[in-house]
Amino acid sequence: MADKASAKGKKSLILNAFVMMCSGHQSPGLWRHPDDKSWRFDETEHWVELAKLLESAKFHGIFIADVLGGYDVYTKSLDPAIVSGAQWPVTEPLAVVPAMAAATKSIGFGVTISTTYEQPYHLARRISTIDHLTKGRLGWNIVTSYLDSAAKNMGRNEQLDHDERYAQAEEYMKVMYKLFEASWRDDAVILDRERGVYTNPDLVRQINHEGKYYTVPGPHIVHPSPQRTPLLLQAGASKSGKLFAAQHAEAIFTSAHAPEACKKNIAEIRQTAKDVFGRDPRSIKVLALVTPILGKTEEEALAKYNDYKKYASLDGALSLFGGWTGMDLSAYGDDEELREVESNAVRSTVQAYARFSPANAKWTKHTVAEHVSLGGNGPLFVGTPGQVADSLETWVQEADVDGFNLAYALFPQTFQDIIDLLLPELRRRGLFWEDYSVPGGTYRENFYTEAGQKHAKQEHVASKYHWKAGRTAAQSTFPE
Numbered sequence: 081m082a083d084k085a086s087a088k089g090k091k092s093l094i095l096n097a098f099v100m101m102c103s104g105h106q107s108p109g110l111w112r113h114p115d116d117k118s119w120r121f122d123e124t125e126h127w128v129e130l131a132k133l134l135e136s137a138k139f140h141g142i143f144i145a146d147v148l149g150g151y152d153v154y155t156k157s158l159d160p161a162i163v164s165g166a167q168w169p170v171t172e173p174l175a176v177v178p179a180m181a182a183a184t185k186s187i188g189f190g191v192t193i194s195t196t197y198e199q200p201y202h203l204a205r206r207i208s209t210i211d212h213l214t215k216g217r218l219g220w221n222i223v224t225s226y227l228d229s230a231a232k233n234m235g236r237n238e239q240l241d242h243d244e245r246y247a248q249a250e251e252y253m254k255v256m257y258k259l260f261e262a263s264w265r266d267d268a269v270i271l272d273r274e275r276g277v278y279t280n281p282d283l284v285r286q287i288n289h290e291g292k293y294y295t296v297p298g299p300h301i302v303h304p305s306p307q308r309t310p311l312l313l314q315a316g317a318s319k320s321g322k323l324f325a326a327q328h329a330e331a332i333f334t335s336a337h338a339p340e341a342c343k344k345n346i347a348e349i350r351q352t353a354k355d356v357f358g359r360d361p362r363s364i365k366v367l368a369l370v371t372p373i374l375g376k377t378e379e380e381a382l383a384k385y386n387d388y389k390k391y392a393s394l395d396g397a398l399s400l401f402g403g404w405t406g407m408d409l410s411a412y413g414d415d416e417e418l419r420e421v422e423s424n425a426v427r428s429t430v431q432a433y434a435r436f437s438p439a440n441a442k443w444t445k446h447t448v449a450e451h452v453s454l455g456g457n458g459p460l461f462v463g464t465p466g467q468v469a470d471s472l473e474t475w476v477q478e479a480d481v482d483g484f485n486l487a488y489a490l491f492p493q494t495f496q497d498i499i500d501l502l503l504p505e506l507r508r509r510g511l512f513w514e515d516y517s518v519p520g521g522t523y524r525e526n527f528y529t530e531a532g533q534k535h536a537k538q539e540h541v542a543s544k545y546h547w548k549a550g551r552t553a554a555q556s557t558f559p560e
Contacts, residue, residue: 091476093511094331094365094483094527096143096190097134097495101171105145106371106456106487108166108396110388118491122171124179130492131180134187137499138515140526141188141219142180143313143333143367143485144173148194149230153402154395155410158229164396174210181214186516188523190219190313190331196245197225197234200255201296207310208260208302216306216522216534221313221333222324224249227403246320251291253328253541254559258287260309261545262558263300279303285553307534309542311523317345325364326352327541331527335369335457337436339479342368346480359539365482365527368475369458372468373489374497385454385462388489392453394446401452405429409445418443454489465505473511 103111103118111119120126134142150168152158161168177189191210193203211218224245225231231239240248268283287298314329316322325332326349336342350361373388375381402408407426412418418430430443433451436459454460461468475481488494506512517529525533536542545558 090510091482092513092529093472093476093506094140094367095512096141096367096483096485097130097139098143098145098369098485098487099130099491100145100167101173101176102167102169103165104393104396105167106369106458107388107392107454107489108164108400109393109453110391110489111165112391113388113490115493116391116490118488119165124176127176127180128183130495131184131187133492133495133499135184137503138513139187140483141190141523143190143219143221144177144192145221146170146173146192146194146223147227147230147403148197148225149227149233151227151399151403152229153406153408154398156408160395161399164393164399166393166396166399174206177210177218178213181217185520186217186518186526188217188219188311188526189214190221190311190523192221192223194223194225194230195249195252196240197230200252200294201259201298201301204256204259205301208300208305211305211307211310212302215520216524218307219311219313219331219523219527221315222249222253222328223315242318243320246324248293249324251293254291255287255289255294255296257309257542257545258289258558259296259298259300260305261542262547262556263287263298264304265547265551265556266304266549269303282553283547307522307524308546309536311527312536312542316349317342322349323352323356325349326359327357329364330524330536330540331365331367333367333369333485334479334481336479337433337457337459339368339475339481341432341436343479357539357541360537363528363537363539366480367483367485368479368481369456369485369487370472370475371455371458371460371487371489372494372498372502373454373460373462374465374468374494374501376464376501378463378467381463381467384489385460388454389450392450394449394453397449397451397453398445400456401448404457409448412445414446415444418445418448455487458487465501468502469505469509469511472506473509 101121110116150158151161154160173191228238265283269279284299289296311330312328313331314325315333316325334342346366350364353359353364354361373381373385398409418426434443461471516526518525518531522534547556
């Protein structure tokens with residue numbers, strides 16, 4: 081289905097709801113607000129209602145963040161996160177996806193899963209299972225984990241070195257591609273009732289992977305799912321992360337304070353994808369984190385913002401900041417200017433905040449906490465539908481993003497405001513589709529707006545492993 085945006089030569093934005101199986105997510109403490117329902121995150125109905133609401137508005141997907149440990153850097157304790165509910169407690173996200181999928185037809189589900197603490201054979205089974213149960217609407221946000229608290233609970237004293245985590249993840253993806261794409265031919269399952277043959281054994285093979293980190297003989301225990309490899313999402317800003325994203329990511333999630341803060345990284349990833357991996361740089365879609373607070377008038381939006389600020393937890397915000405950066409701001413005085421402290425890391429990090437929020441003359445730990453407490457590590461857009469749409473267009477023009485992961489301040493009110501106020505304005509500008517391009521299609525088909533694009537694009541590394549129907553095993557060798 082053609083949409084207005086393509087007709088006008090504008091980008092049709094990809095919009096995901098950005099959520100987590102916890103209370104508050106990017107806005108710690110807002111679960112205290114009388115209108116917030118995020119504390120219902122442990123109820124199946126909570127997620128089913130959200131999926132139905134967002135699909136009715138034609139959101140592309142629901143992007144579910146995750147962590148495997150608590151935020152215990154601030155005050156060198158987990159207590160501030162426990163008390164404030166700062167991404168604590170947090171339940172497992174993949175478990176609720178089938179329920180959401182059963183209540184919907186077209187919306188996708190991007191789930192964050194780490195490569196660091198789970199054997200690829202086991203994870204491949206779970207991912208393929210969910211891709212089957214959702215009829216191909218699963219996305220995988222590939223992470224390597226970043227919290228030492230998770231490492232300690234997984235039998236290690238601390239995280240693996242950053243570059244080693246990515247080296248391990250690189251081999252992990254090879255194993256996953258072999259299992260997803262190369263272990264079964266597309267047409268291996270034949271269900272021949274007369275001969276009593278469920279699967280042709282000639283069309284299932286071992287992958288015999290032997291590497292530095294993993295030994296996996298195979299074959300994959302699950303037959304080919306609709307997408308085989310789920311839609312692949314990733315958030316890499318380091319040198320290793322950008323190289324990983326350039327090869328594997330179909331979508332990149334970025335969180336930055338302003339478009340100029342991530343513009344260079346986005347351009348570098350796309351150029352590397354083209355020069356090193358032979359990919360079309362436009363096939364990598366970039367989604368930026370934003371939290372909109374909308375009102376029919378500017379005054380109404382500001383009133384909401386001021387109301388929400390009353391419930392924000394500054395301790396929760398500093399807990400999140402500590403986990404994201406490794407910096408414990410409790411070591412500094414209440415009125416200490418953080419741009420003048422001895423720590424280079426603290427100075428540079430806070431300077432980046434200050435550069436994009438010039439209204440604050442002095443940056444103390446409380447200023448940082450206020451900055452993070454609503455919207456987390458991404459920008460907060462407060463205003464009318466027109467003002468927020470202008471801000472989104474600025475990001476598209478200046479950073480070359482393709483869409484947004486929309487976080488909430490209040491759950492589900494923020495999403496309802498987006499649906500009622502922002503989406504009509506985006507559609508009026510030709511920036512958002514009227515309907516799914518492939519109703520009932522896979523996540524990848526609707527992500528790329530291409531019917532039939534169930535599997536990774538031909539240029540993507542996953543396609544080099546794909547054992548297609550009609551090809552013998554000898555004709556379908558795969559990279560080692």
